[in-house]
Amino acid sequence: MxxxxxxxxxxxxxxxxxxxxxxxxxxxxxxxxxxxxxxxGGPAVAAGPVSLAPGTARRLVFRNLAWGPHRDELVTVPAAAPGGPRTASGVKCLRFHSAAGTGICLQAERGTVEDSYRAVVLDADLKETARYPLPGIPTRARVSPSGRFVAWTVFVGGDSYAGTDFSTRTAVLDTRTRRLTASLEEFAVIKDGRPYRAADTNFWGVTFSRDDRHFYATMATGGQTHLVRGDLAARTVTTLHRNVECPSLSPDETRIVYKKRVPGAPADAPWRLYALDLAGLRETPLADPRSVDDQAVWLDNSTVAYSLPGDYGADLYTVPADGSGTPARLLDAGLAPVVLGDRREG
Missing domain, CATH: 1.20.5 (Single alpha-helices involved in coiled-coils or other helix-helix interfaces)
Structure with missing residues (x-):
């Protein structure tokens, strides 16, 4: 060449x-x-201090879903400006809840073969005080109003509440004594006024009362879901009402907001939000006709917040708890909110 x-x-x-x-x-x-x-057009996020301490300015803390280096971190915004710039904590959670300076953060540990999960108890400064391995995929978390008890639910079979082929495990931890009830299935069940035992009994979605003894949750058995009231001292649960999932107790403890399966809805989107008056067990449908697969959070005694699918994964909405009004977008790219500050938390 x-x-x-x-x-x-x-x-x-x-x-x-x-x-x-x-x-x-x-x-x-x-x-x-x-x-x-x-x-x-997405929310601005920057690193900074985040506190779970009560008694400070009213604010929201939630899991940030905006793209960028702070995705999945706990962030905070003023409650009066939920769409404003976010302060990111550096702590990542899949599910989160907080009250009285105690937080529960359900986290993923990424593995080379498969992921594992853990529940991390946080103090007011987001420092870890305890951790527990989880037997499945995190889905629900709650802290009692006093901060003493925390609860979490994981999927241990299947991955969606929409169908029937799933199993959950719900644990309750006393943060003072470190006593862990690994599964509510250990509790005795009173169904329709009688003791009840069944191999298919399944629990999820705890919400606590102020007395550090009682709670509400969903129990599934025999193809039906039930609202149950639990007693931590007696280690019992008692059925109250049917077709209730993911209950959330109001700050004044007079009502439960929950998702209810409605006839004629698509199989993969079967729910609508309802409020239940605990005194008379009267149901009221809330004004959002969309299917909500979430455990709602009370922002105050008249308004609840919940997530719906969005461009970033999920957005947060609010609706009045009495059935009036219309749903409103609270903020984009967020999940698992709590409101902290000048109110009874929970």
Missing amino acids: TLRAKLLVLLTALAVLGGVAAASLLHASDRAAEKDRAQA
């Missing part, structure tokens, strides 16, 4: 390599641009 031919081959090769490099750069640029477009 002549020198001229060799030079032509070399130049051709360099041109091809240059084209490949340019194409790679353009592809990377396009991907970055796509991500920038996805983030355009």
